[in-house]
Amino acid sequence: MITVSQLNAARPADFASEAGNWSQFATWAGTAKEFVDQEMADLLRERSGETVTAALGRVTVLADNCEYARLQSGLVAAALDGLAEELGDAQRRLRAALAEAAEHGYPVGEDGSVTFPEVPGADGGTGWPGGTAHQGGNGPVGDYLDSVRALIGGPHAITAHGLAQRLGRALRQAEEIDERYARTLAALVVEPGLRITSAMWADAGEDLRTVGAALTGLLSAADIPAGATPAENAAWWNGLSEREQDTYLALFPAAVGALDGLPATVRDRANRGVLEIEYARVSTELAEVRAREPAAGDPGHGDWQREHDRLAGQVRGMESIQRRLEAGGSGGLPETFLLAFATEGNGRAVVAVGNPDLADHTAVYVPGTGARLENVEGDLVRATRLWRESTVAAMGESVSTIMWLGYDAPQNAMPFEQGEIIPSATSRGYALDAAPALRDFAAGLETAAGGPDAGHTTVIGHSYGSTVVGAAAKDGGGLATDDIVAVGSPGMLVPYAKDLGVGDGHVWSMAAGTLDDIVPNAGRMFLGENDAGIGIGRYGIPYLKTDLVPNVPSDEQFGAHIMANDSTGHSAYWDENSQSLRNQSRVIAGRYDDVELG
Amino acid sequence: MSNGLEVDPSELRGISVNSGVVAANLDVLLRLLRNAEGDGAAPGGGLDVVARLREVRTGWEERLATVRDEAADLEHRLDAAAGDFTAAEDGNRAELAAVGARLERGAAAP
Incomplete structure (x- = not known):
């Protein structure tokens, strides 16, 4: 039981000051992580040999500790901030009641009881007896009887009873706060040792929820903008103090990391934490699933196998991203930024090679059918190759290339594949669902970079990814990009390049020969668009438009620049040293005159 | 960093120095954490939360000391x-050079 003296003597400001220390610790740990990654690990990764491998293993452990310290110390800081504020509130209530008791001359006991004097009667006898009022919290009946006693006890009794109630409430509030934050901090006691184990990362996810739940009414995920524009997101973020930003990052990394419009460095920091925690969680889940494999022939084996493969695929995808993030800054590549990450649906991952906020040229690559977290490796390789080739084309200007797996792509393109008679890749629904997310992402890039004139942007859609791009840009959708490139496109939901809103001079198409890449023709009837209907001609006279065959971007009548390419298949447009890769990169770098047309 | 995969001693020394920087930084951080405990007067005598905070701080002090020792050891080993x-x-x-000299002498011999 907390006593009146203890609560009165508590120094909430000291907890706030301690929170500041932990916040600085978190900042230090974040900086140290970057230092270890860039000035130690990246250098070692460019070398090989026993010494280097051993050293890299140990350096990775240092980096893991820094990242874990960043996340955990941020949580400690948030918890202490919350404790300081809530305890301060309880203390203010207590002190106000104590001050009133002092004004009346009532002594107050350590348990919050208030003693009041007797009131002499007019005849010199006892008019109203003195006594002691106790704090409430004795249950409904006890509290009721106390109230009755006060009412019949005279004026002092009534006042003292009210004060005792207030003191009791303050003490009980403090006790609840103490218990809640003690439990929260207990969850944040770090294990001894050097390695950050998988279980520790998994616990870190639980810690987020524990601290978030403890901070009732102070900071909440509900305060983070939802459904707002990237500009509104940025305004919210910029309106926070540095400490508030740190607290949101520590407590709600997934929500902050998903906010379009925030700086790439902020999103990266948030999402890296999410990735570590999710990796640990899914790995643990996979180990549990593996441990309960049914016997072969068991009726439940099929379900078990599907669950196993799903989790194993997620782990594989996350490892691909981790490797890519680690490779940033070495091998001639710039730093890598994780702009979004989630395991929901088929998985979400947005990875930037180079900082898009600072780049002269930014490209967003949207993958197509079959794209999902588990096979993200191939799409990361494409974004990396685009960066290398565009950097050459940009002749000294800076480039950032982004792999945008920000939607649930259809997973099959051929009839009967995965048991579906009608392949999901023929549906427009996936593209229409994805369009708002792509629009917001592109607008967010523009906001974070400083406006539409801050740099040159190209959005590249491959296969069904080009349909997503079309869905985002059509009907005046306002996709924030300067150029659009459609590669192996089965259709963009518009009949003409000019319908994409960037000017037909800025729409580019690339497709291999009909036999090498059947997708444009196979998709045309489903995802292409024709120009049939009633048109308005000269003098306002209506006429019948009879273009019954839907256009795809590789058709001349679509109106895009048709780029030359040497691709030998639907997935070969990013082969190293290829004309296909070179031409895309020239568009990315804005070297339009150097693009070879087909 | 120069290209190629061979170990470059000067680069190893550079990484060793950086490991020393990390160790030295951790040393400072540890002192700051310990100083933050102040004179031991708890900001909330009698509160459970104070004891838990002390456990959190002690836990991190121990871990950071371990990490600092690891960084210092890495510094020395990389330097070695x-x-x-x-x-x-x-x-x-x-x-x-000796082989070259022998070859030169052999070529000069009649």
Whole structure:
């Protein structure tokens, strides 16, 4: 039981000051992580040999500790901030009641009881007896009887009873706060040792929820903008103090990391934490699933196998991203930024090679059918190759290339594949669902970079990814990009390049020969668009438009620049040293005159 | 960093120095954490939360001390490895020079 003296003597400001220390610790740990990654690990990764491998293993452990310290110390800081504020509130209530008791001359006991004097009667006898009022919290009946006693006890009794109630409430509030934050901090006691184990990362996810739940009414995920524009997101973020930003990052990394419009460095920091925690969680889940494999022939084996493969695929995808993030800054590549990450649906991952906020040229690559977290490796390789080739084309200007797996792509393109008679890749629904997310992402890039004139942007859609791009840009959708490139496109939901809103001079198409890449023709009837209907001609006279065959971007009548390419298949447009890769990169770098047309 | 995959002793030394920087930083951080405890007067005598905070701080002090020792050890080992590679390189160079000299003498002989 907390006593009146203890609560009165508590120094909430000291907890706030301690929170500041932990916040600085978190900042230090974040900086140290970057230092270890860039000035130690990246250098070692460019070398090989026993010494280097051993050293890299140990350096990775240092980096893991820094990242874990960043996340955990941020949580400690948030918890202490919350404790300081809530305890301060309880203390203010207590002190106000104590001050009133002092004004009346009532002594107050350590348990919050208030003693009041007797009131002499007019005849010199006892008019109203003195006594002691106790704090409430004795249950409904006890509290009721106390109230009755006060009412019949005279004026002092009534006042003292009210004060005792207030003191009791303050003490009980403090006790609840103490218990809640003690439990929260207990969850944040770090294990001894050097390695950050998988279980520790998994616990870190639980810690987020524990601290978030403890901070009732102070900071909440509900305060983070939802459904707002990237500009509104940025305004919210910029309106926070540095400490508030740190607290949101520590407590709600997934929500902050998903906010379009925030700086790439902020999103990266948030999402890296999410990735570590999710990796640990899914790995643990996979180990549990593996441990309960049914016997072969068991009726439940099929379900078990599907669950196993799903989790194993997620782990594989996350490892691909981790490797890519680690490779940033070495091998001639710039730093890598994780702009979004989630395991929901088929998985979400947005990875930037180079900082898009600072780049002269930014490209967003949207993958197509079959794209999902588990096979993200191939799409990361494409974004990396685009960066290398565009950097050459940009002749000294800076480039950032982004792999945008920000939607649930259809997973099959051929009839009967995965048991579906009608392949999901023929549906427009996936593209229409994805369009708002792509629009917001592109607008967010523009906001974070400083406006539409801050740099040159190209959005590249491959296969069904080009349909997503079309869905985002059509009907005046306002996709924030300067150029659009459609590669192996089965259709963009518009009949003409000019319908994409960037000017037909800025729409580019690339497709291999009909036999090498059947997708444009196979998709045309489903995802292409024709120009049939009633048109308005000269003098306002209506006429019948009879273009019954839907256009795809590789058709001349679509109106895009048709780029030359040497691709030998639907997935070969990013082969190293290829004309296909070179031409895309020239568009990315804005070297339009150097693009070879087909 | 130069290209190629061979170990470059000067680069190893650079990484060793950086590991020392991390160790020194951790030393400072540890002192700051310990100083933050102040004179031991708890900001909330009698509150459970104070004891838990002390456990959190102690836990991190122990872990950071372990990490600092690891960084310091890595600094020394990388420095030693760089020395070994330098010595081996010097040895190879001397051996090559001796072979070259022998070849020259052989070519000059009638």
